[in-house]
Amino acid sequence: MAKQITKQNFEQEVVNAGSPILLDFWATWCGPCQRQGPIIDQMAADGLNVGKINVDEQPELAQHFRVMSIPTLVVVKNGKEVQRAVGLHAREQLEEMLRNA
Amino acid sequence: MENIIIIGSGPAGTAAALYAARAGLKPLLLSQGMGALEKAERIENFYGIQPMSGAELHAQGEAQAKALGARIVRTQVLGVSGFDTYTVTTTDGAYEAIAVILATGVKRAAPPIAGLRELDGRGVSYCAVCDAFFYRGKRVAVLGSGDYALSEAEELGMAGSITILTGGAPQTFSKPCPYPLDTRPIEAIVGEEQVEGVRFADGETLPLDGVFIALGTAGGSEMARRIGAALDEKGNVQVDREMQTALPGLFAAGDCTGGLLQVAKAVHDGTVAGLSAIQYVRTYRKNHPEL
Numbered sequence: 001m002a003k004q005i006t007k008q009n010f011e012q013e014v015v016n017a018g019s020p021i022l023l024d025f026w027a028t029w030c031g032p033c034q035r036q037g038p039i040i041d042q043m044a045a046d047g048l049n050v051g052k053i054n055v056d057e058q059p060e061l062a063q064h065f066r067v068m069s070i071p072t073l074v075v076v077k078n079g080k081e082v083q084r085a086v087g088l089h090a091r092e093q094l095e096e097m098l099r100n101a
Numbered sequence: 102m103e104n105i106i107i108i109g110s111g112p113a114g115t116a117a118a119l120y121a122a123r124a125g126l127k128p129l130l131l132s133q134g135m136g137a138l139e140k141a142e143r144i145e146n147f148y149g150i151q152p153m154s155g156a157e158l159h160a161q162g163e164a165q166a167k168a169l170g171a172r173i174v175r176t177q178v179l180g181v182s183g184f185d186t187y188t189v190t191t192t193d194g195a196y197e198a199i200a201v202i203l204a205t206g207v208k209r210a211a212p213p214i215a216g217l218r219e220l221d222g223r224g225v226s227y228c229a230v231c232d233a234f235f236y237r238g239k240r241v242a243v244l245g246s247g248d249y250a251l252s253e254a255e256e257l258g259m260a261g262s263i264t265i266l267t268g269g270a271p272q273t274f275s276k277p278c279p280y281p282l283d284t285r286p287i288e289a290i291v292g293e294e295q296v297e298g299v300r301f302a303d304g305e306t307l308p309l310d311g312v313f314i315a316l317g318t319a320g321g322s323e324m325a326r327r328i329g330a331a332l333d334e335k336g337n338v339q340v341d342r343e344m345q346t347a348l349p350g351l352f353a354a355g356d357c358t359g360g361l362l363q364v365a366k367a368v369h370d371g372t373v374a375g376l377s378a379i380q381y382v383r384t385y386r387k388n389h390p391e392l
Contacts, residue, residue, distance in 0.1 A: 030231040031182065035329035035347060055234065066295060068235045068311065069222040086222030088331055 002044035005051040007060055013051060015079040020101035022050045022094055025062060025072040032088040036071045039091050048098065075101040102392055103129050103198040104382045105375075106189050108178050108321070111136045112364045113355025114204030115162040116371030117378065122169040124379045129198070130166065130173045131191060133318065135159040136206040137356065138364075147364050158364070177275075178205075179252045181324045182230075187350065192248050192275055199385050199392075200378040203338060203346075203353040204371060205321035207362075214244075214268075216290035217314070224296025224311045228327045229256035236260045236311045242299060243280075244287070245315035247273040249323075253315040254280055264307070266299060270316075283307065321357030335359055344374035350385070352378050 005013055005023060014021055024040045026033035043050045055062040055070060065074055065081065075083035075097050083097045105121045107114045110132035121128035141155030150158070163173055176191040187201045217225060226232040229243075238261040243254045246267035251274060254263050265278055269286030272278070286302040290312055298308040315323075325331075325338045330346035330353075333339045337359030344352045354370035356362050386392055 027231075027234065029234075030228070031327055032228070032231065032329040034184065035331075062235070066223070068224055068295065069226050069228075069232050072222060084222075087326070088329060090331065 002040045002050045002052045005053045006058055010061060014076050017049060019049050020075050020077040020098055022098050023074045023076060024052045025055050025067045025070050026052060027054060027056050027070055030070050033071045036088050043091060043094065077101045102186065103196055105200045105202065105378050106131060106196055106198040107202045107204055109136065109204035109206055110163055110173060111138060111204060111206055111355060111367060112162060113367035113371035114202065115166050116368045117202050117204060117354060117375030118166040118171040119169060120372060120375035121379055122166060122171040126379060126382060128171050129196065130171055131176055131178050131189065132173060133177055144364065177248055177318055179249055179319055181328050199382050200350045200352065202374045202378055203321040203324060203357055204355045205357050207356045208317050208320050214287055214290060220290055220292055220296050223294065224292060225290060226311060226313050227323065229253040229313050233257050233259060239310035240308065241311040241313060242266045242309050243313045243315050244268060246270040247318060248275050249319045250315040251278060253313050321353055325353065333359060343377040344370055345377055350381055
Protein backbone atom coordinates (compact mmCIF):
# COMPACT_ATOMS: atom_id res chain seq x y z
CA MET A 1 0.00 0.00 0.00
CA ALA A 2 1.20 3.51 -0.77
CA LYS A 3 1.64 5.77 2.23
CA GLN A 4 -1.26 8.00 3.17
CA ILE A 5 -0.29 11.65 3.20
CA THR A 6 -2.04 13.83 5.79
CA LYS A 7 -1.75 17.37 7.09
CA GLN A 8 0.28 15.92 9.96
CA ASN A 9 2.92 14.03 7.97
CA PHE A 10 3.01 16.28 4.88
CA GLU A 11 6.10 18.20 6.01
CA GLN A 12 8.05 15.05 6.76
CA GLU A 13 6.90 12.81 3.87
CA VAL A 14 6.58 15.37 1.07
CA VAL A 15 8.41 18.62 1.77
CA ASN A 16 11.47 16.93 3.27
CA ALA A 17 11.22 13.80 1.14
CA GLY A 18 14.73 14.22 -0.29
CA SER A 19 13.64 12.85 -3.67
CA PRO A 20 10.65 13.72 -5.88
CA ILE A 21 7.37 12.20 -4.72
CA LEU A 22 4.25 11.47 -6.77
CA LEU A 23 0.99 12.33 -5.01
CA ASP A 24 -2.34 10.78 -6.00
CA PHE A 25 -5.36 12.89 -4.99
CA TRP A 26 -8.38 10.59 -4.81
CA ALA A 27 -11.74 9.85 -3.19
CA THR A 28 -13.89 6.78 -2.64
CA TRP A 29 -16.76 8.00 -4.84
CA CYS A 30 -14.64 8.53 -7.94
CA GLY A 31 -14.63 5.64 -10.42
CA PRO A 32 -11.37 6.49 -12.19
CA CYS A 33 -9.68 6.86 -8.75
CA GLN A 34 -10.56 3.24 -7.96
CA ARG A 35 -8.55 2.23 -11.03
CA GLN A 36 -5.67 4.59 -10.27
CA GLY A 37 -5.27 3.40 -6.68
CA PRO A 38 -3.92 -0.12 -7.34
CA ILE A 39 -1.41 1.31 -9.86
CA ILE A 40 -0.08 3.67 -7.18
CA ASP A 41 0.02 0.86 -4.61
CA GLN A 42 2.00 -1.32 -7.00
CA MET A 43 4.46 1.51 -7.62
CA ALA A 44 4.89 1.86 -3.85
CA ALA A 45 5.46 -1.88 -3.53
CA ASP A 46 8.16 -1.59 -6.18
CA GLY A 47 9.97 1.04 -4.15
CA LEU A 48 8.94 4.22 -6.01
CA ASN A 49 8.29 7.31 -3.94
CA VAL A 50 4.52 7.77 -4.11
CA GLY A 51 1.78 8.84 -1.73
CA LYS A 52 -2.00 9.04 -1.63
CA ILE A 53 -4.10 11.94 -0.45
CA ASN A 54 -7.76 11.33 0.28
CA VAL A 55 -9.37 14.67 -0.61
CA ASP A 56 -12.37 13.92 1.58
CA GLU A 57 -10.20 13.53 4.68
CA GLN A 58 -7.55 16.08 3.71
CA PRO A 59 -9.44 19.01 2.16
CA GLU A 60 -6.70 21.46 3.22
CA LEU A 61 -4.10 19.59 1.17
CA ALA A 62 -6.45 19.41 -1.82
CA GLN A 63 -7.00 23.14 -1.53
CA HIS A 64 -3.29 23.85 -1.07
CA PHE A 65 -2.63 22.11 -4.40
CA ARG A 66 -5.76 23.63 -5.97
CA VAL A 67 -7.05 20.20 -6.89
CA MET A 68 -10.44 20.58 -8.59
CA SER A 69 -10.70 17.30 -10.46
CA ILE A 70 -9.81 13.77 -9.42
CA PRO A 71 -7.75 11.77 -9.92
CA THR A 72 -5.06 14.46 -10.01
CA LEU A 73 -1.43 13.37 -9.92
CA VAL A 74 1.22 15.80 -8.78
CA VAL A 75 4.98 15.38 -8.53
CA VAL A 76 6.55 17.42 -5.73
CA LYS A 77 10.28 18.10 -5.59
CA ASN A 78 11.93 20.06 -2.77
CA GLY A 79 8.47 21.02 -1.55
CA LYS A 80 7.43 22.47 -4.94
CA GLU A 81 5.00 21.13 -7.54
CA VAL A 82 6.94 20.32 -10.72
CA GLN A 83 4.55 18.08 -12.69
CA ARG A 84 0.79 17.64 -12.83
CA ALA A 85 -1.60 15.34 -14.68
CA VAL A 86 -5.37 15.12 -14.45
CA GLY A 87 -7.36 11.93 -15.01
CA LEU A 88 -6.49 8.23 -14.97
CA HIS A 89 -2.89 7.60 -16.04
CA ALA A 90 -0.91 4.46 -16.83
CA ARG A 91 2.06 3.46 -14.74
CA GLU A 92 4.53 4.24 -17.56
CA GLN A 93 3.25 7.82 -17.77
CA LEU A 94 3.54 8.26 -14.01
CA GLU A 95 7.05 6.84 -13.93
CA GLU A 96 8.02 9.27 -16.67
CA MET A 97 6.64 12.16 -14.64
CA LEU A 98 8.80 11.07 -11.69
CA ARG A 99 11.86 10.65 -13.93
CA ASN A 100 11.39 14.11 -15.44
CA ALA A 101 11.04 15.76 -12.07
CA MET B 102 -29.93 -8.86 -13.91
CA GLU B 103 -29.26 -8.73 -17.64
CA ASN B 104 -26.48 -10.85 -19.15
CA ILE B 105 -25.25 -8.35 -21.72
CA ILE B 106 -26.33 -4.78 -22.33
CA ILE B 107 -25.18 -3.29 -25.60
CA ILE B 108 -25.23 0.50 -25.92
CA GLY B 109 -25.83 1.44 -29.53
CA SER B 110 -27.49 -0.46 -32.39
CA GLY B 111 -25.17 0.46 -35.22
CA PRO B 112 -23.22 -2.30 -37.02
CA ALA B 113 -20.91 -2.89 -34.03
CA GLY B 114 -23.64 -3.15 -31.42
CA THR B 115 -25.92 -5.17 -33.65
CA ALA B 116 -23.16 -7.61 -34.65
CA ALA B 117 -22.43 -8.19 -30.95
CA ALA B 118 -26.15 -8.72 -30.35
CA LEU B 119 -26.39 -11.31 -33.14
CA TYR B 120 -23.76 -13.50 -31.49
CA ALA B 121 -25.06 -12.99 -27.94
CA ALA B 122 -28.61 -13.78 -29.08
CA ARG B 123 -27.54 -16.92 -30.91
CA ALA B 124 -25.68 -17.99 -27.75
CA GLY B 125 -29.03 -17.79 -25.93
CA LEU B 126 -28.05 -14.84 -23.74
CA LYS B 127 -30.98 -12.60 -24.78
CA PRO B 128 -28.94 -9.38 -25.05
CA LEU B 129 -30.55 -6.02 -24.40
CA LEU B 130 -29.75 -3.33 -26.95
CA LEU B 131 -30.23 0.25 -25.80
CA SER B 132 -30.30 2.58 -28.75
CA GLN B 133 -31.32 6.07 -29.76
CA GLY B 134 -31.55 5.16 -33.40
CA MET B 135 -29.12 4.70 -36.21
CA GLY B 136 -26.24 7.12 -35.61
CA ALA B 137 -23.65 7.60 -38.34
CA LEU B 138 -25.38 5.22 -40.80
CA GLU B 139 -28.16 7.76 -41.17
CA LYS B 140 -25.78 9.93 -43.18
CA ALA B 141 -24.66 7.12 -45.52
CA GLU B 142 -26.84 7.54 -48.61
CA ARG B 143 -25.52 4.51 -50.38
CA ILE B 144 -23.35 1.69 -49.07
CA GLU B 145 -21.89 -0.41 -51.86
CA ASN B 146 -18.59 -1.59 -50.38
CA PHE B 147 -19.81 -4.11 -47.82
CA TYR B 148 -19.29 -7.77 -48.60
CA GLY B 149 -22.16 -9.58 -50.27
CA ILE B 150 -24.91 -6.96 -50.16
CA GLN B 151 -26.61 -5.07 -52.96
CA PRO B 152 -26.04 -1.30 -52.66
CA MET B 153 -28.44 0.17 -50.15
CA SER B 154 -28.78 3.19 -47.88
CA GLY B 155 -27.38 3.31 -44.37
CA ALA B 156 -30.91 3.59 -43.03
CA GLU B 157 -31.97 0.40 -44.84
CA LEU B 158 -28.91 -1.48 -43.64
CA HIS B 159 -29.56 -0.34 -40.07
CA ALA B 160 -33.22 -1.41 -40.21
CA GLN B 161 -32.25 -4.83 -41.60
CA GLY B 162 -29.58 -5.27 -38.93
CA GLU B 163 -31.99 -4.49 -36.11
CA ALA B 164 -34.67 -6.76 -37.60
CA GLN B 165 -32.13 -9.58 -37.90
CA ALA B 166 -31.04 -9.19 -34.25
CA LYS B 167 -34.66 -9.08 -33.06
CA ALA B 168 -35.53 -12.20 -35.03
CA LEU B 169 -32.73 -14.02 -33.20
CA GLY B 170 -33.98 -12.94 -29.77
CA ALA B 171 -32.26 -9.65 -29.02
CA ARG B 172 -34.41 -6.99 -27.35
CA ILE B 173 -34.12 -3.40 -28.53
CA VAL B 174 -35.19 -0.47 -26.35
CA ARG B 175 -35.20 3.08 -27.69
CA THR B 176 -33.76 5.28 -24.95
CA GLN B 177 -30.89 7.60 -24.23
CA VAL B 178 -28.12 6.19 -22.05
CA LEU B 179 -26.76 8.70 -19.54
CA GLY B 180 -23.95 6.68 -18.03
CA VAL B 181 -22.50 3.40 -16.82
CA SER B 182 -21.34 2.78 -13.25
CA GLY B 183 -20.34 -0.12 -11.03
CA PHE B 184 -17.30 -2.27 -10.32
CA ASP B 185 -18.35 -5.91 -10.37
CA THR B 186 -21.62 -5.84 -12.26
CA TYR B 187 -22.74 -2.72 -14.08
CA THR B 188 -25.59 -0.25 -13.80
CA VAL B 189 -26.62 1.46 -17.01
CA THR B 190 -28.60 4.65 -16.37
CA THR B 191 -30.99 5.87 -19.05
CA THR B 192 -33.56 8.64 -19.36
CA ASP B 193 -36.17 5.91 -18.71
CA GLY B 194 -34.61 4.20 -15.70
CA ALA B 195 -31.67 1.97 -14.82
CA TYR B 196 -30.64 -1.55 -15.85
CA GLU B 197 -28.21 -3.99 -14.24
CA ALA B 198 -25.95 -6.23 -16.30
CA ILE B 199 -23.05 -8.64 -15.94
CA ALA B 200 -21.35 -7.32 -19.08
CA VAL B 201 -21.71 -4.09 -21.05
CA ILE B 202 -20.60 -3.37 -24.58
CA LEU B 203 -20.10 0.29 -25.54
CA ALA B 204 -20.95 0.66 -29.21
CA THR B 205 -22.05 4.27 -29.20
CA GLY B 206 -20.25 5.49 -32.26
CA VAL B 207 -18.50 8.84 -32.12
CA LYS B 208 -19.92 12.30 -31.94
CA ARG B 209 -19.14 14.89 -34.51
CA ALA B 210 -16.32 16.93 -33.06
CA ALA B 211 -17.66 19.92 -31.20
CA PRO B 212 -16.22 23.27 -32.26
CA PRO B 213 -13.21 23.89 -30.04
CA ILE B 214 -13.78 26.37 -27.25
CA ALA B 215 -10.73 28.37 -26.22
CA GLY B 216 -9.54 27.53 -22.72
CA LEU B 217 -11.15 24.08 -22.62
CA ARG B 218 -7.88 22.18 -22.78
CA GLU B 219 -5.77 24.70 -20.85
CA LEU B 220 -8.12 24.71 -17.87
CA ASP B 221 -8.81 20.95 -17.78
CA GLY B 222 -8.61 19.95 -14.12
CA ARG B 223 -8.48 23.60 -13.09
CA GLY B 224 -12.19 24.24 -13.13
CA VAL B 225 -13.05 22.36 -16.32
CA SER B 226 -14.39 18.89 -15.48
CA TYR B 227 -15.88 15.97 -17.37
CA CYS B 228 -17.22 14.09 -14.35
CA ALA B 229 -19.75 15.67 -11.99
CA VAL B 230 -19.84 12.62 -9.70
CA CYS B 231 -16.06 12.79 -9.27
CA ASP B 232 -15.65 16.52 -8.83
CA ALA B 233 -18.87 17.95 -7.33
CA PHE B 234 -17.08 17.84 -3.96
CA PHE B 235 -14.76 20.67 -4.96
CA TYR B 236 -17.60 23.05 -5.78
CA ARG B 237 -19.56 23.17 -2.54
CA GLY B 238 -21.22 26.58 -2.44
CA LYS B 239 -19.52 27.68 -5.65
CA ARG B 240 -20.80 28.90 -9.01
CA VAL B 241 -20.83 26.21 -11.66
CA ALA B 242 -22.19 25.77 -15.15
CA VAL B 243 -22.89 22.67 -17.19
CA LEU B 244 -22.09 23.03 -20.87
CA GLY B 245 -24.64 21.02 -22.83
CA SER B 246 -28.12 21.14 -24.27
CA GLY B 247 -29.72 17.76 -23.58
CA ASP B 248 -30.64 15.23 -20.89
CA TYR B 249 -26.99 14.31 -20.40
CA ALA B 250 -26.32 17.89 -19.25
CA LEU B 251 -29.32 17.73 -16.87
CA SER B 252 -28.13 14.46 -15.36
CA GLU B 253 -24.69 15.96 -14.75
CA ALA B 254 -26.32 19.06 -13.18
CA GLU B 255 -28.28 16.80 -10.81
CA GLU B 256 -24.96 15.53 -9.40
CA LEU B 257 -23.96 19.10 -8.51
CA GLY B 258 -26.58 19.65 -5.82
CA MET B 259 -24.16 21.13 -3.29
CA ALA B 260 -22.94 23.87 -5.63
CA GLY B 261 -24.01 27.41 -4.80
CA SER B 262 -25.47 28.03 -8.24
CA ILE B 263 -25.91 25.93 -11.36
CA THR B 264 -26.43 27.37 -14.83
CA ILE B 265 -26.93 25.36 -18.00
CA LEU B 266 -25.08 26.80 -20.99
CA THR B 267 -26.20 25.49 -24.36
CA GLY B 268 -23.53 27.44 -26.22
CA GLY B 269 -26.01 28.20 -28.99
CA ALA B 270 -26.88 24.55 -29.67
CA PRO B 271 -30.56 23.59 -30.07
CA GLN B 272 -32.11 22.30 -26.85
CA THR B 273 -33.09 18.63 -26.71
CA PHE B 274 -34.28 18.33 -23.10
CA SER B 275 -36.98 15.69 -22.70
CA LYS B 276 -38.28 17.47 -19.59
CA PRO B 277 -38.36 21.13 -18.57
CA CYS B 278 -34.89 22.35 -17.58
CA PRO B 279 -35.12 23.26 -13.87
CA TYR B 280 -31.94 25.35 -13.92
CA PRO B 281 -31.25 28.85 -15.21
CA LEU B 282 -30.52 28.51 -18.91
CA ASP B 283 -28.27 30.65 -21.08
CA THR B 284 -28.37 29.83 -24.77
CA ARG B 285 -25.78 32.27 -26.10
CA PRO B 286 -22.86 30.96 -28.17
CA ILE B 287 -19.66 30.68 -26.15
CA GLU B 288 -16.36 32.14 -27.26
CA ALA B 289 -14.03 31.03 -24.47
CA ILE B 290 -13.64 29.63 -21.00
CA VAL B 291 -11.52 32.25 -19.29
CA GLY B 292 -9.16 32.22 -16.32
CA GLU B 293 -5.46 32.42 -15.54
CA GLU B 294 -4.66 29.79 -12.92
CA GLN B 295 -8.17 28.40 -12.83
CA VAL B 296 -11.60 28.96 -14.36
CA GLU B 297 -12.91 32.45 -13.70
CA GLY B 298 -15.82 32.47 -16.10
CA VAL B 299 -17.23 31.95 -19.55
CA ARG B 300 -17.12 34.63 -22.21
CA PHE B 301 -20.00 34.64 -24.65
CA ALA B 302 -19.73 35.59 -28.31
CA ASP B 303 -21.44 38.91 -27.53
CA GLY B 304 -18.49 39.80 -25.30
CA GLU B 305 -20.25 39.46 -21.96
CA THR B 306 -18.62 37.27 -19.29
CA LEU B 307 -20.42 35.07 -16.75
CA PRO B 308 -18.27 34.66 -13.62
CA LEU B 309 -17.91 30.97 -12.66
CA ASP B 310 -15.73 28.69 -10.53
CA GLY B 311 -16.32 25.55 -12.55
CA VAL B 312 -17.55 24.36 -15.96
CA PHE B 313 -18.73 20.76 -16.41
CA ILE B 314 -18.70 19.48 -19.98
CA ALA B 315 -21.73 17.40 -21.06
CA LEU B 316 -22.21 18.21 -24.73
CA GLY B 317 -24.74 16.32 -26.80
CA THR B 318 -25.47 12.80 -25.58
CA ALA B 319 -23.06 10.78 -23.47
CA GLY B 320 -20.66 9.06 -25.88
CA GLY B 321 -18.65 5.90 -25.33
CA SER B 322 -15.58 7.90 -24.36
CA GLU B 323 -17.40 9.94 -21.71
CA MET B 324 -18.97 6.80 -20.24
CA ALA B 325 -15.62 5.00 -20.22
CA ARG B 326 -13.75 7.95 -18.75
CA ARG B 327 -16.22 8.43 -15.91
CA ILE B 328 -16.20 4.78 -14.86
CA GLY B 329 -12.40 4.61 -14.97
CA ALA B 330 -11.63 2.78 -18.22
CA ALA B 331 -8.68 4.29 -20.03
CA LEU B 332 -8.84 6.31 -23.26
CA ASP B 333 -6.11 6.36 -25.87
CA GLU B 334 -4.21 9.49 -26.85
CA LYS B 335 -6.90 10.40 -29.41
CA GLY B 336 -9.66 10.15 -26.83
CA ASN B 337 -11.07 6.85 -28.08
CA VAL B 338 -11.96 4.01 -25.72
CA GLN B 339 -8.90 1.82 -25.22
CA VAL B 340 -9.50 -1.91 -25.70
CA ASP B 341 -7.41 -5.06 -25.86
CA ARG B 342 -7.54 -7.75 -28.55
CA GLU B 343 -10.71 -9.13 -26.99
CA MET B 344 -12.27 -5.65 -27.24
CA GLN B 345 -12.29 -5.47 -23.44
CA THR B 346 -11.57 -2.13 -21.75
CA ALA B 347 -9.41 -1.79 -18.64
CA LEU B 348 -12.46 -2.96 -16.66
CA PRO B 349 -13.38 -6.66 -16.64
CA GLY B 350 -16.79 -7.13 -18.26
CA LEU B 351 -16.82 -3.72 -19.96
CA PHE B 352 -16.23 -4.03 -23.70
CA ALA B 353 -16.22 -1.49 -26.53
CA ALA B 354 -16.61 -1.86 -30.28
CA GLY B 355 -16.90 0.17 -33.45
CA ASP B 356 -16.23 3.85 -34.07
CA CYS B 357 -15.89 4.71 -30.34
CA THR B 358 -12.68 2.62 -30.24
CA GLY B 359 -11.08 4.58 -33.11
CA GLY B 360 -9.52 3.21 -36.29
CA LEU B 361 -11.35 2.85 -39.59
CA LEU B 362 -14.84 4.37 -39.54
CA GLN B 363 -16.22 1.58 -41.73
CA VAL B 364 -19.13 -0.83 -41.40
CA ALA B 365 -16.83 -3.82 -41.94
CA LYS B 366 -14.51 -2.76 -39.10
CA ALA B 367 -17.48 -2.10 -36.81
CA VAL B 368 -18.95 -5.54 -37.58
CA HIS B 369 -15.60 -7.16 -36.83
CA ASP B 370 -15.27 -5.28 -33.54
CA GLY B 371 -18.84 -6.13 -32.57
CA THR B 372 -18.26 -9.80 -33.38
CA VAL B 373 -15.16 -9.96 -31.20
CA ALA B 374 -16.78 -7.96 -28.38
CA GLY B 375 -19.90 -10.15 -28.56
CA LEU B 376 -17.94 -13.40 -28.39
CA SER B 377 -15.73 -12.05 -25.57
CA ALA B 378 -18.77 -10.89 -23.60
CA ILE B 379 -20.45 -14.31 -24.04
CA GLN B 380 -17.35 -15.97 -22.59
CA TYR B 381 -17.20 -13.44 -19.77
CA VAL B 382 -20.86 -13.90 -18.81
CA ARG B 383 -20.61 -17.71 -18.85
CA THR B 384 -17.56 -17.63 -16.56
CA TYR B 385 -19.21 -15.05 -14.31
CA ARG B 386 -22.36 -17.14 -13.97
CA LYS B 387 -20.31 -20.24 -13.17
CA ASN B 388 -18.60 -18.34 -10.34
CA HIS B 389 -21.86 -16.77 -9.13
CA PRO B 390 -24.41 -19.62 -9.19
CA GLU B 391 -26.76 -17.54 -7.01
CA LEU B 392 -27.56 -15.27 -9.97
